Amino acid sequence: MRVLSLRLKNFKCYGEAELGLEDGVTVVHGVNGSGKSTLLEAIFFALYGSKALDNRTLDDVITTGEEETSVELTFSHDGERYRIQRELKLRGDRATTTTCVLELSDGSVEGARDVRQAVTELLRMDADAFVNCAYVRQGEVNKLIHASPRERQDMIDELLQLGALEEYRERASEARLGVKDVLDRQEGALEKLREQIEQKEHKELHERLNGLESRRAEVTEQIDNYSQQRDAAQATLEEAETTLEQYEDTREEIDVLEEEIEALRSTIKATESEREELLEAITALEDERSETEADRDETVASLALEVSGDSSSETEIRETVEDRLDTIGDRDEELRDQLQTQQIEIEGKQNELETLRSRAEELEDEAAEARTEASELAETIEEDEETIEQRTEKRANLEKTIETARATFEGAPVDVGEAAAYHEECVEARDECQSELASIDAKIEALESSIEEGQALLAEGNCPECGQPVEDSPHVDVLEERREELADLEDTRESCVEALEEARGALESAESLVEAERTIREIQERISDATTLLEEKRERLEERRERRETLLERAVELEETAAAKRETSAEIEAEIESAREQLGEINGERAEIRTERETLETVADQTDRLADLEQRIDTVREKRASKAELNDERRDRLTEKRERKRELEAEFDPSKVEEARTKKQNARDYLEQVEPRLEELEETREEVQGAIGAVERELENLEELRADLERVKARCEDLQSLYDEAETLQTTYGELRAELRQRNVDTLERLLNETFELVYQNDSYASIDLDGSYRLTVYQKDGEALEPEQLSGGERALFNLSLRCAIYRLLAEGVEGAAPMPPLILDEPTVFLDSGHVTQLVSLIESMRQLGVEQILVVSHDEELVGAADDLVRVEKDATSNRSRIERGEPPEAALLAAGSD
Incomplete structure (x- = not known):
């Protein structure tokens, strides 16, 4: 995961600001209180929203006096590009989120909670894990050191996703x-x-x-x-x-x-x-x-059917019509098959035509994209060539600066590399002169005091040596001897003062030689770094030239293929037009057949109508005769009912x-x-x-x-078996977590020792021990064990940074798939470090870069860290408006060139 750009509006001390970040080490530099850490807090806030604010509220991030704020973060991960936009607005005395969107390649996620969950899943870490792993916040450099083993275990287990196993074990227990x-x-x-x-x-x-x-x-x-x-x-x-x-x-x-x-x-x-x-x-x-x-x-x-004429029977006409219908029906079926075959052929050719045209368009688009990319590469190549020329010129200027520094040693009493020893000799000579001068001054002061006392005694008539009366004293001439000794000491003092002045002059010369020697070393290191960067740039330039040639060749090939497909599509289009003409002829013949069929069907309908009329006539005749029969039957029933009525009346x-x-x-x-x-x-x-x-x-x-x-008995047996299985599962999860933790502990201990060794080369510490409970012990080279708290403040801070870097490496190596690691972010890591430990911190940063960390962000006011930067960002605050602004600083080698030219 790499941060690409950050854009702020009314965020804390920033009015409007935009910052782009590249690979490598980026140092955000500025005095305390200028707003450096706010840039890191903005990145953290963009990713996790309110979870990144600790005990603060949303309205704390809005610039004082403003009503709304916005943060936009663009980052990449696993070849995909993402953009998060958060906007807040004050409503009364509280701030609310009005916009929160995470843009993906295939859509977007909206809403603060959903965006935070999506970021957590993408990076495989929540806000706490982000802070414990990659983001060392200001004042928290010793967080892991001061944490109890249990707290440290929970932090690292959560980062390594072992907390899920504990959750599963607890679920099994429940x-x-x-x-x-x-x-x-x-x-x-x-x-x-x-x-x-x-x-x-x-x-x-x-x-x-x-x-x-x-x-x-x-x-x-x-x-x-x-x-x-x-x-x-x-x-x-x-x-x-x-x-x-x-x-x-x-x-x-x-x-x-x-x-x-x-x-x-x-x-x-x-x-x-x-x-x-x-x-x-x-x-x-x-x-x-x-x-x-x-x-x-x-x-x-009208049809000219072959029938015998007026004497033709209905059956003969019907058979003749049916025969003709069968004949034209067969022909129509044959034409329909031809029509269907022709339509299928046309449809197939049409599909083939559309496919060819679509493919030709795709090839042309690909060729255009290849040419566009080649054009962009051409611009990049020009920029690279210009950069190489500039860096070559910068390296030449650095070499001239070295020659200027070497010129300092012309006529000097020592050569390059001997300045430090010469400086020590000059310091010793100066100190000896100062000591001798102090001794002489003390003696002169004592003699002057002695002469004054002797003169006072002599004025009283006493011996200046023993205090006895002059006539009785054997030491009356001692005062003159003291005056002679004082004169000798004053002569010696003048010689000593001259020697001291000479020693001080030599010391100043030695200090200038030491400074020149240090400048030579620093510039030599910068030349080495510049040479490495120059070679890398040349290699990338060659790769881009080859890529551009490949793209141009590919574009030509794609354009030729597209032209061939368009020629083929023109031929197919002509074939389709010919097939459509044949289709029209078939449809014309079928129309004639339909007309004849309709006439034949009319004859058949008329013939059927005649048969139907004949049948209806017969039916009506039969019905009339049937009604005559019914009336005869009714007359018979009328006679019967009259007789039945007479019988019933007689039976009563x-x-x-x-x-x-x-x-x-x-x-x-x-x-x-x-x-x-x-x-x-x-x-x-x-x-x-x-x-x-x-x-x-x-x-x-x-x-x-x-x-x-019986059922409950069986249920109890099943439950007992399930209880035993849950107990076994609970134990298994616990043992699995312990086993995985021990593996991670072993790997983390190895990585921690590797990182610590890079920082403390040739120092007094031998190794670090990390036990299964994440308890840390530092061993000195004499075998003595120390708790991390027993280290000095600077050593403890550097030790904690080494632990953070080791955890970072463990996660990068141990996560399957693309390592979702964010940039390594250090916020004011030099707070507890003296100058010597700052140098070791620079070594730690360089080692993490060599181990493959693509992006490292360091916020600091320390000037020494500027030399370790690939990219320098300077932050300043306007004292009048109290607003911070961002300025791009010159690369370290450019700063050295400027110093050399002065």
């Missing part, structure tokens, strides 16, 4: 506990089922069922006896009712017969009228048949009717008495039946309980 709860409930249900079965077995249900069934048989027998008597009374009642009904039926039948006799008379009259109407219909149909036959004959004549007997009414009343009286008794017995039987049903249900429930008992 599942195991859940299964245990269900198992306990099932075992409780099993015990309850056993108690219920035991209670029902004590009721002796089968004995109770036998007694109830015997009682039901007795009641049923009584019911059957009363039912038989009731059925006999019911039969008598029904027989009496039948007799009475027969009387009523006879009376009704006589009435019906009278109505039917009258209806038959009316029907016979109406049918005779219908026969007259049918006779008129026959006459009309015969007229229509004559007209249709004349039309048919005229149509047959009033005494049988009265006897039937008496039997009906007696039967009703008995039924009214027997029904209540039967209802009482039925209720008794229902009660017994209900008791039997209750016992049977209890027996069924007993069997169900026994079946439930």
Whole structure:
């Protein structure tokens, strides 16, 4: 993953700013408080939104006095390009997100939460993992060192995605506990089922069922006896009712017969009228048949069909028409097949034509793209050639600067490479002179004081040496000796002062030689770096030239292929036009066939119409004759009904009717008495039946309980097995996590030692130990073990940076597929470092670059880090507006050239 560009508007201390980032080491340089770290915070915020703000709120990122802000970040990953845009706006005293979009190659993701989730999935790390791995924020350089082993373990496990295994282990544990709860409930249900079965077995249900069934048989027998008597009374009642009904039926039948006799008379009259109407219909149909036959004959004549003439039968005409229809139908089928074949051929050629044209367009587009890319490469080649020329000139200027520095040693007492030793000699000489001068000054001061005291004693008449009276003192001349000694010391002091001045002059010369020697070394390193960059640039230039030639050749080849396909498409288009002409001829012939078929079908329809009319005439005649027969039958039925009416009137007997009414009343009286008794017995039987049903249900429930008992037993066995499996799965996840963690620990320890060794070459530390709990121990070369906290502040910070870099390498090497690593970002990493450790930090950055880290971003106010930059970004703040601005700094070699020219 590489950051390509960042664009800000009203973000914290920036009004409007835009920053493009290249591969390699980019140093963002500026004084403290100028807004350097804000650029890194903007990148972090663009990726993760509010999750990147710690305890701050969204309104904290909006520039004071403004109402809205926007951040736009463009980055690439695994060959794809992405762009994130976030816009905030103040609503009252709170800021809300108005726009949050992640643009992908195949669409976009919108919404703060969805964008953050998409970025987390893309980079395979959330905001915390990003900070713990790639983004060393200001003041957090010692975060991993100060973390407890448990916290460090959680951080690294989360980065290496081992937290998922712990989550799975916890899920397995929760599942195991859940299964245990269900198992306990099932075992409780099993015990309850056993108690219920035991209670029902004590009721002796089968004995109770036998007694109830015997009682039901007795009641049923009584019911059957009363039912038989009731059925006999019911039969008598029904027989009496039948007799009475027969009387009523006879009376009704006589009435019906009278109505039917009258209806038959009316029907016979109406049918005779219908026969007259049918006779008129026959006459009309015969007229229509004559007209249709004349039309048919005229149509047959127009077709010139080979029939025998007026005497031709309907069958002959129909057969002739059908034969002709078959003939033209066969021809039409043949033409339709030809038409279909021709259409398929045209469609195939049309598809082939479209394919050729489409392919020709694609080839032309590819050729145009190749030429466009070749043109862009040509511009890039010109830029590369200009860059190579400039860098060659810069290297030549650097070499001249070295010659200028070497000229400093002309006439010097030492050669290049001996300045440091000469400087030390000069320092020693100066120090010796200063020491000797101080000693002489002390002696002079003591002598002067002694002479003053001697003169005072002598003025009092005492010896200046022993303080005795002069006449008695043996040391009266000592004062003159002291004056002579003082004069000698003053002469010696003058010589010493001259020697000190000479030593100081030599020291100043030595310091200038040391500075010149340092400048020579630095410029030699820059020349070496510039030479390497120049060679790389030349190699890339050659590759681009070859690529451009290949693209141009490819464009010519594609254009020739496209032209060939367009020629082929023109030929196919001519073939399609010819086929369409043949298609028109076939359609013309088919149109003639359709016209003849329609005429033939008209003849066939007319012939069928004649047959239909003949049939209808016969049908109407038959119908008229049928109605005559119906009237004859109706007259016969009229005679029969009159005779039946006379018979029914003769059968009527009033005494049988009265006897039937008496039997009906007696039967009703008995039924009214027997029904209540039967209802009482039925209720008794229902009660017994209900008791039997209750016992049977209890027996069924007993069997169900026994079946439930077996089912719950099996369920308990399954749950016990599932519990054991969940316990095994929980253990497996734990062991797998421990095994993977140990593998990562071993790899991380190796990478950490490699990185630490690059930083601390020839120093006092031998190795670093990282145990399975992520506890860190540093071993000195004498074997003594140290906790990281025992290191000095600078060593501890550098140690933590080495650990961060090792974790970065572990993730880059251990993730399958394209390593989703963001740039290595260091925010003010020199806070706890002295000048010596800053040099080691530069070595660490260079080693990470050599190990393949494509992009490293360093924010610092330290001037020494500028020398390690491939690209320099300077940040300044306007004291009046309190707004920061970004300026591109000169590359390090350019700065050296400028210094050399001065």
